[in-house]
Amino acid sequence: DAGVIQSPRHEVTEMGQEVTLRCKPISGHNSLFWYRQTMMRGLELLIYFNNNVPIDDSGMPEDRFSAKMPNASFSTLKIQPSEPRDSAVYFCASSLYGGRTDTQYFGPGTRLTVL
C-alpha cells in the first residue's frame, strides 16, 4: 500500500490567498484526521471524519478553515483567506475504524508558509 498521500508537500503563498491541501487516505480506512503541527502548540487535531462524515471539528481554528471529504478516498483542507499565523506543517492521518483504540497512519505532511 502507498500509505497516506498528501499534496502538495510544500506550499508558499501570500497572505490573503486561498490554500487547499489534499489527502488520500489508505484504501479501506474509514476514518480520516487533519492535524496541524507547530513548535509553539505541538500537534493539534483540527477535524476528524468517520465514513466521510465530520465527527469532531472543534479543533478548527476559525471560519477561515474548512474541510471536506466528498468520498472515502479524498479529503481537502482549505484556508481562505490565509494568514502568516497559519504557517505550520499540516498532517493527514487515517485509521481503519477510527476511535480511541485504533492506530493512526500519518502522511508525510504539507509544510505551509504564508508570507
Next chain:
Amino acid sequence: SQQGEEDPQALSIQEGENATMNCSYKTSINNLQWYRQNSGRGLVHLILIRSNEREKHSGRLRVTLDTSKKSSSLLITASRAADTASYFCATGGTGANNLFFGTGTRLTVIP
C-alpha cells in the same frame, strides 16, 4: 486537557545506551500509544498498551503503564543513531472518540 505531556523535552545519549522517556496524562484512558517522528516526516506508530496491561515489549522497545499514577514510560534499549527522532505519547480517553497527542520528547543518539 486530555493531552499527555512527555518528559524530558529533550534527551541526548551515546549510541548503545538506553533511553527512557516518560508520559503523564490527566484523564482516564482506554489505551496509550507511542509514536515516533523523524525530522520532516509524519508520525509512525510504535506500540499500543491497553489500560489493563502493565508492560509491553516490541523489539528494543519496552513500554510500561501505571494507571494509578497516570503515567507511562518508553524504554529504548541499545540505542542507535537511527533512533534519533521525536517521540510522542497519545492517549485514547474513555470518554473520547479520538487520540490526544503529547508534546513530544526529542531524542538525539550520538554515534
